Amino acid sequence: MSVLRIGAGAGFSGDRIAPAVELAERGELDFLVFECLAERTIALAQLARLKNPAAGFDPLLERRMRAVLPVTARNGTRIVTNMGAANPRAAARLVRRIATELGLHGLRIAAVGGDDVLAAIGPCRLDETGAAASALGDRLVSANAYIGVAPIVAALDAGADVVICGRASDPALFLAPLVHHFRWRMDDWTRLGRGTLVGHLLECSAQVTGGYFADPGRKHVPDLARIGFPLAEVDGDGNATITKVAGSGGRVSRASCIEQLLYEIHDPARYLQPDVAADFSRVRIEETGPDRVAVSGADGRAATGMLKISVGYRDGWKGEGQISYAGANCLARAELAASLVGERLADCGAEILETRREVIGHDSIPRPAAAGPSAARPAAAPHEVRMRFAARCRTEAAAETVGEEVEGLYLCGPAGGGGVTRSVTEIIAIASTLMPAGDVETGFEMVEADDAAA
Incomplete structure (x- = not known):
């Protein structure tokens, strides 16, 4: 395919489910991505796992999967998500059970691991205090690395229909399908930078279709009650058009895309990610039709070799x-x-x-x-x-x-x-804190039907 269609099914743990179902049903998607983690979210998930080893994943995982799996399986849409939070394998087992109950016996479910670095975090010095993490003693609950695309791509290459991660970088959830599909090299900094831009624009779901944007009398968003979630049509060079399902509520505009572009960006010329230092400083954003915005011009340079760790x-x-x-x-x-x-x-x-x-x-x-x-x-x-x-x-x-x-x-x-x-x-x-990327070992495993009963 010359164009890959990726949709955003969630932008945070408590996001609405109905727009994701609409996107799955009518978006003609190749991939549907659910981004549901924040810094404190995964720490709370780790706390839940300490109390119950079978817990620690997103509380809406089951509801979301029961809502979209029948549709995505029928349409051939693959799912990537970080709803595994502190326990991706338990989350994958749950999704396997749900798929079996729904009669979807052919789905392949993968769990991505390696982001949990609690056992190795002790010597690292925390940004806030300068003290070593080990000084926290038994107060220490979690330490998770923002990992990149490698294990997600490997799972997709192995045929996974659903890939469940823990603390992956938000844009990496969207970049991985692009790397997998277009076979981008991991030193093709320009394409990786452009794919990171696509991920950044989609990662907060409705923020780019008029949510968290509407301001009565200043910025009108039509039919906000039925706001649709965004999707991107991405070509082999990483340039994209941001749009939404026809007839859904909300609005995709140059202004909404610019606001999301600048969201949580410290240096637009050096947006540090696990796989690339993305450069958004020369991005071009152009409205090409109703609810259609073309984005191009992103670039990138080699990543720093360090991973952010959330403690x-x-x-x-x-x-x-x-x-x-x-x-x-x-x-x-x-x-x-x-x-x-x-x-x-x-x-x-x-x-x-x-x-x-x-x-x-x-x-x-x-x-x-x-x-x-x-x-x-x-x-x-x-x-x-x-x-x-x-x-x-x-x-x-x-x-x-x-x-x-x-x-x-x-x-x-x-x-x-x-x-x-x-x-x-x-x-x-x-x-x-930061940790050398080489010290974080990631991977994936397929969760088979017999694992789901464990």
């Missing part, structure tokens, strides 16, 4: 409570409530590591430049606000106290509070 570690507990105030003088009552909770939590002493208090609707996002609760006060008093008090604590018990004190405001605080919510969660913090 997750336990960092205490977060306790949180919220309460609403409405009507006359509600802002002053909310500020008084926050002050009272702060004073009462002082009795916890060193168990409280840090606190944050805010009045949602007043100062929760644009924080005051000057000290004091009135620094960001708008000219017109709000009609309703919600006070939020959160604290990072050494222990779960101390974190429980935060919500208890907010709930105690019902009778021991300002007038007219209501709608209290409270929560306690363990904090998994994230740090980054």
Whole structure:
């Protein structure tokens, strides 16, 4: 084929499923890619696996696969995803069972491994502190390398219909099918750079079709309720047209593609990936028709030889409570409530590591430049606000106290509070480091029917 059609089935773990089904049904796809991992997502998945060795993959894996597998199998569309998270093999076994239950006995399911480098991370120094990862001791939960296309390509070359990864680089999920299909050399830096651009534009699903883009009165996106996910038509040189299924909601435009192009890019001329240092500085973006945008001009140079490692570690507990105030003088009552909770939590002493208090609707996002609760006060008093008090604590018990004190405001605080919510969660913090790519050994395995029963 002179053109390969790749669709984006998800851009994060909680993404919508219906647009992926629409894309599978009507997109005439060769590949459907589900990108579902973030830094904290995989650390939380590792935590889940520690509690249950059979867990640790994306919680929506089963729902997504039951929704799309009958369609992709019928249409000959192959799937690549990082929904394996901390446990790709368990995820592959689950997909094998689902395929069997659906009567799809001919599918070949591959699990990609090697990104979990927890056993080797100890000597590496963390960017945030400069301390060695080993200094975290038993607080260390996870360490995952952003691996490149090699094991995914190998699985596709071996005939895999579904390839399930853990922490692969986001663009690599899309680049791998291009390398596999067009037989690009792994030192063809220009084509690898162009394929990385395609992956970067697709990796956040609806962000390039008008999601996270719409702004009423400024940037209109039609039929946002039925927004479609994007697909790319890619030629053998890596140039592409970004589009979507005809009749689906949303809009693919030069502006939406430019916003996504710049998303999470530090240096457009040197976007560092495991397989290539991509150069987006001379990219050309041109609307060629309704919902059709041509992208070309990306380039690349040799990769650095180092892989980014995302390290997750336990960092205490977060306790949180919220309460609403409405009507006359509600802002002053909310500020008084926050002050009272702060004073009462002082009795916890060193168990409280840090606190944050805010009045949602007043100062929760644009924080005051000057000290004091009135620094960001708008000219017109709000009609309703919600006070939020959160604290990072050494222990779960101390974190429980935060919500208890907010709930105690019902009778021991300002007038007219209501709608209290409270929560306690363990904090998994994230740090980054680097590791030589040669120290990370990756590979894949086919998960057969008898493995699925294990």
